[in-house]
Amino acid sequence: DTGVSQDPRHKITKRGQNVTFRCDPISEHNRLYWYRQTLGQGPEFLTYFQNEAQLEKSRLLSDRFSAERPKGSFSTLEIQRTEQGDSAMYLCASRSLQGSEGYTFGSGTRLTVV
Amino acid sequence: GENVEQHPSTLSVQEGDSAVIKCTYSDSASNYFPWYKQELGKGPQLIIDIRSNVGEKKDQRIAVTLNKTAKHFSLHITETQPEDSAVYFCAASKNTNAGKSTFGDGTTLTVKP
Numbered sequence: 001d002t003g004v005s006q007d008p009r010h011k012i013t014k015r016g017q018n019v020t021f022r023c024d025p026i027s028e029h030n031r032l033y034w035y036r037q038t039l040g041q042g043p044e045f046l047t048y049f050q051n052e053a054q055l056e057k058s059r060l061l062s063d064r065f066s067a068e069r070p071k072g073s074f075s076t077l078e079i080q081r082t083e084q085g086d087s088a089m090y091l092c093a094s095r096s097l098q099g100s101e102g103y104t105f106g107s108g109t110r111l112t113v114v
Numbered sequence: 115g116e117n118v119e120q121h122p123s124t125l126s127v128q129e130g131d132s133a134v135i136k137c138t139y140s141d142s143a144s145n146y147f148p149w150y151k152q153e154l155g156k157g158p159q160l161i162i163d164i165r166s167n168v169g170e171k172k173d174q175r176i177a178v179t180l181n182k183t184a185k186h187f188s189l190h191i192t193e194t195q196p197e198d199s200a201v202y203f204c205a206a207s208k209n210t211n212a213g214k215s216t217f218g219d220g221t222t223l224t225v226k227p
Contacts, residue, residue, distance in 0.1 A: 004157070040220070041219050041220070042120075042203050042205070042217030042218050042220055043158065043203070043217050044217070045215070048214060056214065091157050091158070093157075101146050101148070101163065101207070102148045102163050103148075103160065103215070104160070105150075105157030105159065106157050107155065107156050107157045108157050
């Protein structure tokens with residue numbers, strides 16, 4: 001297990017389309033986080049899971065956004081009816097309940113809505 | 115909620131010089147302060163962290179200091195090298211938020227050979 005994997009790396013979509021991103025965390029990490037990063041800004045928290053339970057959602061996560069982690073392993077983030085303002089880097093991170101509290105981030109999915 | 119401010123937004127130094135990046139936070143309940151390095155096209159990578167019961171932590175050329183009273187913390191990089199060039203982010207979080215972090219807006223560090 002070499003780290004957190006995100007797919008796809010890049011996604012270009014037309015406004016109004018739905019998109020889905022996938023994150024595979026480090027296998028022994030039971031906490032998984034989604035962040036959004038726009039150019040020149042730090043990552044902004046969207047939501048997090050402990051195992052399969054979604055425990056917190058940011059108000060940034062509008063009704064068009066949904067995240068799942070059905071078996072407590074990989075997670076998906078879906079955006080419905082995409083808008084140009086959704087264009088950003090979507091980062092996934094995981095961490096264990098033991099050890100360092102720091103995140104291990106994936107390389108992100110860059111979404112461009114045209 | 116927590117607010118983290120980071121300065122400067124850009125920093126240029128000569129190879130071998132030191133670099134210092136400063137952050138302030140607003141929530142006195144925050145107790146964990148990590149620093150991340152982000153290279154182009156990659157996700158942030160944890161480089162050092164400090165908890166609120168410690169005033170300073172060092173790891174080779176990198177050190178972090180924390181002043182809880184003033185609610186600020188700093189990253190110090192000594193003997194900078196061109197490969198230190200990247201965007202650096204500070205963050206703050208509380209145990210009670212299960213590690214949800216609030217990030218600063220980043221500092222673009224350029225180390226000139």
